Amino acid sequence: MLGSKKKEEVLPVNEALLNVITPMGLEIKRNSLVIGENLGKVYGAIRYPQKVDMGWLSKITNIPSTIVSVGITPIDNGALISAISKSIVQQRGAADSAKDPLTRQRAEKAAEDGERIMQRIDQEGETVAMMSLTVMPIAQDDANFTKVCRRVESAFNIQKCKVRTLANLQKEGFQSISPTYPANSTVDSIVSRIIPMSTFVGGFPFASSGYNDGRGYYFAKDSNGGLVILDTWERGNDRTNSSFVIMGVAGIGKSTVVKHIMLSEYMKGTKILCIDPESEVRHEVAQQIA
Numbered sequence: 524m525l526g527s528k529k530k531e532e533v534l535p536v537n538e539a540l541l542n543v544i545t546p547m548g549l550e551i552k553r554n555s556l557v558i559g560e561n562l563g564k565v566y567g568a569i570r571y572p573q574k575v576d577m578g579w580l581s582k583i584t585n586i587p588s589t590i591v592s593v594g595i596t597p598i599d600n601g602a603l604i605s606a607i608s609k610s611i612v613q614q615r616g617a618a619d620s621a622k623d624p625l626t627r628q629r630a631e632k633a634a635e636d637g638e639r640i641m642q643r644i645d646q647e648g649e650t651v652a653m654m655s656l657t658v659m660p661i662a663q664d665d666a667n668f669t670k671v672c673r674r675v676e677s678a679f680n681i682q683k684c685k686v687r688t689l690a691n692l693q694k695e696g697f698q699s700i701s702p703t704y705p706a707n708s709t710v711d712s713i714v715s716r717i718i719p720m721s722t723f724v725g726g727f728p729f730a731s732s733g734y735n736d737g738r739g740y741y742f743a744k745d746s747n748g749g750l751v752i753l754d755t756w757e758r759g760n761d762r763t764n765s766s767f768v769i770m771g772v773a774g775i776g777k778s779t780v781v782k783h784i785m786l787s788e789y790m791k792g793t794k795i796l797c798i799d800p801e802s803e804v805r806h807e808v809a810q811q812i813a
């Protein structure tokens with residue numbers, strides 16, 4: 524923690540937050556949940572398209588009346604390449620021995636897709652990660668619930684993704700969506716997919732649309748070269764809070780941006796609480812402040 528706290532402050536209870544993390548009651552059914560006054564259903568994303576457009580992820584993570592959780596785990600490129608390489612050999616073998624044209628074509632296509640991704644990782648230095656995405660539509664009555672569920676399914680279909688209800692895993696799915704629970708291995712085994720990091724990073728709208736408050740912090744350039752300058756304290760329209768996430772491929776400068784913001788905010792007198800499991804900030808920023 525940076526900044527010293529002189530005396531214990533008594534903070535008022537945040538009732539809205541309390542309602543979300545401790546609902547009045549929780550009933551778990553095979554294919555749905557009753558969470559306090561709401562009905563919910565946890566879906567897992569089980570298929571993504573080969574090619575995606577800029578901002579594709581924002582279209583499936585900003586559906587009204589849904590709560591979404593996206594997990595990203597870095598994986599070892601070397602292990603992945605040998606796994607893909609093995610699978611290409613298998614698919615080529617299957618294509619050669621296939622008796623009907625449909626099976627042969629599918630196996631050839633799978634081998635070609637494998638070769639394409641192997642080339643991106645091995646020769647073009649693309650980093651990959653394991654991504655898992657769960658989404659939970661919520662509504663207060665049956666009619667709206669059915670509508671929201673349909674909207675989720677069609678929003679995923681439009682992006683050529685596919686969701687599946689986590690049957691008999693609603694409890695585990697609900698836990699995986701909750702920010703207070705660690706990842707669940709059963710849910711992960713169903714929803715984890717390998718994805719190039721750049722596909723994930725380009726999935727959110729900052730990459731495609733200009734964002735400039737005219738004051739605040741310079742974050743990046745968008746795909747058209749426009750500056751992304753954000754005043755994180757700005758309120759109004761869709762800006763209801765100051766939460767933000769900084770994403771980027773390894774070594775691109777994420778930590779540097781965060782450290783700059785922390786220092787500037789510290790100068791302005793903002794109280795800073797830093798959760799820093801790797802003690803990265805502790806060593807660097809604390810030294811500069813001291």
Ligand SMILES: Nc1ncnc2c1ncn2[C@@H]1O[C@H](COP(=O)(O)OP(=O)(O)OP(=O)(O)O)[C@@H](O)[C@H]1O
Nearest residue numbers: 770771772773774775776777778779780781782803
């Ligand atoms: N705007 C910049 N111009 C030049 N060098 C930079 C810039 N931002 C960061 N760097 C340098 O790039 C290196 C990596 O930066 P940083 O550690 O912030 O990246 P990161 O995205 O947090 O990496 P990781 O994914 O490993 O956490 C550092 O040596 C940093 O000093």
Ligand SMILES: [Mg+2]
Nearest residue numbers: 774777778779
């Ligand atoms: Mg970093």
